[in-house]
Every structure is written in structure tokens, then in C-alpha cells.
Amino acid sequence: MVEAAGWWSLLVAPALLLAGAVLAVAGDALLAARDAGRPRSAVAAARPLLEVPRLLAAQPRRMPAPDRLLWRLGVVTVPVSAVLSVLVIPFGHRTVADLSVGVVWFNAMEVFTWAGLWLAGWGPNAVFSLVGGYRFVAQGLAYELPLMFALITAATGAESLRVGDIVAAQQGLWFAVWMPVAFVVYLAGVSALCFLGPFGYPVGRDIASGVLGETTGADRLLLRAGRWLWLVSGAAMAVPLFLGGGAGPWLPAWAWSSLKTLLVLAVLVWVLRRLPVLRADRYVEFAWVVLIPLAIVQALVPALVVLNR
Amino acid sequence: MTFELVLVLAAGLFCVGLFGALSQQSIVMIMMGIELMIGGIIVAAAAFWHFLAPVAASGQVVVVAAVVAMAVEMALGFAVTTAIYRARRVDTTDMAEDLKG
Amino acid sequence: MDTLESALLAALGVVALVTAVLVFTCDSMARVTFALLASLCCVGGVVAVLGLPYLGVVTVLMMVMEMVVMAVFMIAYMMNPAGLMPMSMLHNKRGSLAVSGAVFATLVAAVFLTPWPAQVGEPPPDTTFQVGKALMGEQMLTMVVLGFVLLATMVGATVLATRRGRYDRFGDDLDLRPARDPVRGGVGR
Numbered sequence: 001m002v003e004a005a006g007w008w009s010l011l012v013a014p015a016l017l018l019a020g021a022v023l024a025v026a027g028d029a030l031l032a033a034r035d036a037g038r039p040r041s042a043v044a045a046a047r048p049l050l051e052v053p054r055l056l057a058a059q060p061r062r063m064p065a066p067d068r069l070l071w072r073l074g075v076v077t078v079p080v081s082a083v084l085s086v087l088v089i090p091f092g093h094r095t096v097a098d099l100s101v102g103v104v105w106f107n108a109m110e111v112f113t114w115a116g117l118w119l120a121g122w123g124p125n126a127v128f129s130l131v132g133g134y135r136f137v138a139q140g141l142a143y144e145l146p147l148m149f150a151l152i153t154a155a156t157g158a159e160s161l162r163v164g165d166i167v168a169a170q171q172g173l174w175f176a177v178w179m180p181v182a183f184v185v186y187l188a189g190v191s192a193l194c195f196l197g198p199f200g201y202p203v204g205r206d207i208a209s210g211v212l213g214e215t216t217g218a219d220r221l222l223l224r225a226g227r228w229l230w231l232v233s234g235a236a237m238a239v240p241l242f243l244g245g246g247a248g249p250w251l252p253a254w255a256w257s258s259l260k261t262l263l264v265l266a267v268l269v270w271v272l273r274r275l276p277v278l279r280a281d282r283y284v285e286f287a288w289v290v291l292i293p294l295a296i297v298q299a300l301v302p303a304l305v306v307l308n309r
Numbered sequence: 310m311t312f313e314l315v316l317v318l319a320a321g322l323f324c325v326g327l328f329g330a331l332s333q334q335s336i337v338m339i340m341m342g343i344e345l346m347i348g349g350i351i352v353a354a355a356a357f358w359h360f361l362a363p364v365a366a367s368g369q370v371v372v373v374a375a376v377v378a379m380a381v382e383m384a385l386g387f388a389v390t391t392a393i394y395r396a397r398r399v400d401t402t403d404m405a406e407d408l409k410g
Numbered sequence: 411m412d413t414l415e416s417a418l419l420a421a422l423g424v425v426a427l428v429t430a431v432l433v434f435t436c437d438s439m440a441r442v443t444f445a446l447l448a449s450l451c452c453v454g455g456v457v458a459v460l461g462l463p464y465l466g467v468v469t470v471l472m473m474v475m476e477m478v479v480m481a482v483f484m485i486a487y488m489m490n491p492a493g494l495m496p497m498s499m500l501h502n503k504r505g506s507l508a509v510s511g512a513v514f515a516t517l518v519a520a521v522f523l524t525p526w527p528a529q530v531g532e533p534p535p536d537t538t539f540q541v542g543k544a545l546m547g548e549q550m551l552t553m554v555v556l557g558f559v560l561l562a563t564m565v566g567a568t569v570l571a572t573r574r575g576r577y578d579r580f581g582d583d584l585d586l587r588p589a590r591d592p593v594r595g596g597v598g599r
Contacts, residue, residue, distance in 0.1 A: 067440060100464075115477070137478055311416060313521050313522060314419075317521060318456070320518055322426060324513050324517070325431055327506075329433065333499060333500060334500065337483055337484050337487055344446060345430050345433065345450075351453055351457060351469065352453055355462055359460040359533070361526065361527060361530065364534070365530075366549065369465060370541065370549050372462065373465070373556070376465075376468070376469060380476070383476050387479075389570060391571045
């Protein structure tokens with residue numbers, strides 16, 4: 001049902017991702033304005049976007065003995081891996097590349113943010129940003145395994161690693177209905193991967209913005225855009241994995257895909273603002289003692305169902 | 310011809326890794342050498358599967374085994390490094406040669 | 411094997427070899443680690459181009475995680491992690507070069523002198539399915555052994571790396587509740 005689109009989709013997919021990220025940032029700014037008691041206007045929503053020209057024009061900060069090569073590499077890796085992850089996510093019935101190992105591809109791209117953020121922390125030769133990089137690695141050890149099990153659960157239910165097959169397997173019943181634990185664990189993993197809200201420990205205020213602390217100009221823009229791009233990409237991937245992809249009555253498939261994606265995105269943005277920052281060491285223990293066993297039991301359910309089908 | 314060249318790539322990776330594993334003093338650097346050697350083995354196994362016997366899964370199973378070997382080598386290597394560093398502040402092989410004959 | 415695949419293989423191979431050499435020539439430990447990561451990612455790419463997309467992508471995925479963890483240990487245990495003051499940490503460089511050179515020459519000679527058999531059969535349409543079926547079928551014993559090896563690794567690595575035993579946590583009579591841990595918080599405390 002899902003098929004690969006032509007070369008033009010290579011340009012459309014990143015544009016859609018960017019549009020989603022702009023919407024998410026604007027929504028977040030509106031929520032921030034409401035929380036602060038400021039008027040909720042178009043100006044308030046567009047305020048974070050005004051940062052873009054300011055950051056592009058800003059003078060770069062110079063550090064003593066930075067590792068420029070690795071720094072740049074890390075900063076670029078975060079948004080680029082987000083864009084690459086979108087290649088396998090179907091939009092309606094179309095996708096850029098319906099790889100036979102789409103789920104693993106998404107997972108691999110997501111793991112690249114580990115390298116990207118650690119390098120972005122290492123590069124500037126500054127204590128706090130390196131501490132931030134280490135914090136992200138610790139957080140990664142916590143969220144990664146439950147997230148992997150959640151991805152595996154959806155793949156097991158569909159008996160395929162191809163995202164198109166996973167969508168097709170949800171004709172009757174969405175995976176979110178009978179794999180709720182995997183769905184929630186997946187959303188938690190995606191938010192941790194974006195180091196937003198409660199998972200903002202690597203960029204915490206206590207270490208002067210950590211990984212983001214020493215970056216200026218285009219570098220800062222890329223890192224901050226990268227986390228929102230990843231949030232959108234994660235929300236978009238949740239739709240084919242758990243919410244039936246583009247399936248739905250009356251409207252065309254692409255409309256359902258975007259509606260569901262925006263809905264997941266809105267829930268994520270709203271929830272992420274509600275929670276306090278979690279320390280990585282606490283989250284590691286919660287993830288390994290509670291989330292991993294739960295995720296394994298959840299993965300057992302589709303395995304048994306598929307065996308008895 | 311492609312087959313032979315891929316095997317030469319595997320041999321190259323294996324021997325660069327071998328040089329590192331033999332010549333480095335630091336335990337962690339030695340592990341990097343071993344990783345490269347296993348990387349060479351992965352390339353060779355994939356090449357044998359692709360060019361000689363794609364109908365059998367054995368080549369793929371060798372790749373899986375090599376990847377597992379990499380993970381085991383990493384995990385135990387770091388554990389041993391941590392243990393010996395904690396006990397004796399040792400981080401190079403030349404300082405841990407008590408059993409040298 | 412068409413031209414595009416050959417070109418990809420050549421490019422990946424060259425990058426893999428160059429970055430492999432960089433692993434032992436760079437000074438900065440962070441650069442060393444990520445040169446190794448680049449090399450092993452190219453290995454994963456070669457595997458994927460050779461028709462094993464699952465194993466290729468999984469190799470890349472695993473190597474990224476491994477190398478980030480490795481970078482943490484490199485920085486922790488090396489005395490000069492950023493390489494700002496270059497130093498040599500080698501022993502018996504000449505001997506190692508001779509041994510690895512000889513091994514390389516032997517391997518290359520063997521590669522070109524061996525009469526390789528012709529290709530047997532055609533690759534299956536889904537190679538991921540092939541390896542999965544093999545591991546859960548005729549190669550089950552391999553899978554079971556690998557599983558036990560990994561379990562033993564997990565237990566062994568934890569035992570080796572941890573300093574505190576149960577007596578440190580629960581007291582001499584193992585009756586201290588809650589456990590005495592350096593870090594508070596988490597589940598159940």
C-alpha cells in the first residue's frame with residue numbers, strides 16, 4: 001500500500017519536517033506565553049522564530065583550543081540524522097524510500113544523536129558543555145533500550161521491519177490499542193532523545209545550558225533546530241508504528257497522516273512543558289527496573305498473538 | 310575481481326587492527342585494534358556470502374557472531390580495565406606483566 | 411553488481427582503510443574513537459551494499475553506541491585525551507609493523523592464488539528473513555551459545571566493574587534496609 005515516491009520527495013520530506021518543527025516551536029511559545037500570563041498572539045508564537053536571523057548574524061564565539069572538526073561534526077549530525085530518519089516515514093501512501101529494514105534505519109539514525117551531542121559537548125573544550133555531553137550519554141543509556149523494545153514490539157506485531165508492512169498490519173486494529181505500553185515507552189524515548197522538557201538534563205540550567213552553553217550562531221541554531229526536528233520526526237514515526245498510518249475515513253491518507261502527526265506532536269509539546277527536569281541517574285534506574293521489564297512483557301504479547309495466528 | 314578487492318579490504322582492515330593490537334600500550338587502544346580486526350572479519354564474511362554462497366545463511370551467521378564478539382570484547386575489556394585501574398592504577402599492558410614468563 | 415554498487419564499495423572501502431589508519435596516527439583520543447567509528451560505519455555500509463541491509467544497518471547502530479561509550483572510557487583512562495601534547499604510546503613498533511605487514515602480504519597472496527569456487531545459487535529475495543530463519547532453525551545452537559555468551563558477559567562485566575558488593579550495600583548481616591548507596595533516589599528508595 002505504501003510505495004516509494006519519486007526523487008522530488010527527497011525535497012518535500014525535509015520541508016514537511018521543517019514545517020512541523022516550526023509549528024511545534026510556535027505551539028510551545030504559545031504555551032509559554034499562556035504560562036507567563038502574556039497575551040497569546042501571533043507575535044508571541046513567532047517570537048522564537050525571530051531568533052533565527054539573530055543567530056545567523058551573530059558573531060561566533062572563540063574558545064581556547066577547541067576541537068573544531070569534531071565540534072562541527074557533532075553539531076551537524078543532530079539535524080542531519082533527523083532528516084535522514086524521515087526517509088522511511090510514510091506520509092499518506094507515499095514515502096521517500098520504503099526500506100526493507102525501515103525500523104532499524106530509524107533506530108540507527110536516532111542513535112547518531114548520541115555521537116552528535118557527545119561531540120558537540122566535547123568540541124568547545126569547556127567543562128560544562130562536556131558535562132552536558134556526558135549527561136546525554138547517561139540519558140541515552142536509560143531511554144535507548146526501552147525505545148528499542150518498543151520499536152521491536154511494533155515490528156513483531158507486523159512480522160516485518162518494513163514500515164509499509166507495519167501500516168498494512170494495522171488495518172483492523174491500531175497497534176496503540178493493544179500495545180499501549182510500547183506506545184507510551186516509545187513517546188517517552190522520543191522525548192528523551194530530543195532532550196526537551198523533563199529530559200532537558202544535558203542542557204540544564206545548573207550547568208549553564210550544558211551542550212548548548214558554548215555554541216553560538218549557526219551552530220546553536222542547528223542544535224536547537226535538531227531537537228525540534230527530532231521531536232517532529234518521532235511524532236511522525238509514531239503514526240505508522242502505532243496509529244495506523246494514513247488510515248481513516250473520508251479524508252485522504254496524507255491528511256490523516258498529518259492530522260495524527262500534529263496531534264501526537266501537540267500532546268508531546270504540552271506534556272513536556274508539564275513535567276520537571278529528571279536527573280539522568282534517576283531515570284536510568286526507573287528505565288532499567290520498570291520500563292525494560294514492562295517493554296519486554298509488552299513485546300511478548302504480539303509475539304504470542306503472531307505465533308497463534 | 311570485485312570479490313578479491315573486497316577481500317583485500319578485509320585483509321587491510323584486519324592487518325591495520327593487528328598492528329594496533331600489537332604495538333599499542335594502552336589497554337583501550339588495544340581494544341580498538343581488536344575492533345578493527347573483527348571489522349575486517351565482518352567484511353570478509355559478507356563478501357563470502359555475497360560472492361560464493363548466497364543461498365546458504367552461514368555467511369550471515371558468521372557476521373552475527375562477529376558482531377556479538379565485538380560487543381563481548383568491548384564490555385569485558387572495559388570491565389577488566391576498570392578493575393585493574395581501580396586495584397593498581399594501571400592503564401597500560403606494560404605495567405601489568407606479572408605473569409610474563 | 412552494477413557500476414553504482416561498485417563505486418559505492420570502492421568509496422566505502424577507501425574511507426574505511428584511511429580512517430582505520432587514522433585510528434593509530436591521530437593524537438586526540440576523541441578523534442581516534444570517531445575515526446574508528448567512521449571506519450566501522452563504512453564496514454556496515456559495505457555489508458549493506460553487499461546485499462545484507464539488516465546486518466549492515468545493525469552494525470552501524472551498534473558501532474555508534476559502542477564508540478560513544480568507548481569515547482567515555484578513552485577520556486577516562488588516557489593521560490592525554492585531547493592530544494594537545496602529542497606523545498607516543500607504542501611498544502615494539504618495528505616488530506608489529508613487520509608482523510602485520512607479513513600477515514597482510516600472506517592474506518593478499520592467498521586471496522589472489524586461491525581458486526575460488528563459482529557462486530552457488532542465487533541470493534534469496536529477503537536476506538533478513540534468511541538470517542532470521544537460519545538463527546531460529548538450523549543454526550539454533552549458534553544462537554543459544556551466543557545468548558549464553560552475552561549473558562555471561564553481562565554478569566562478568568558487572569562483577570568486574572563494580573566495587574561495592576552486597577555487604578557494602580546491606581551491611582554485615584545483610585539486613586540493612588534501605589540499602590546504603592552513594593546515590594539516593596530512583597526506584598524504591
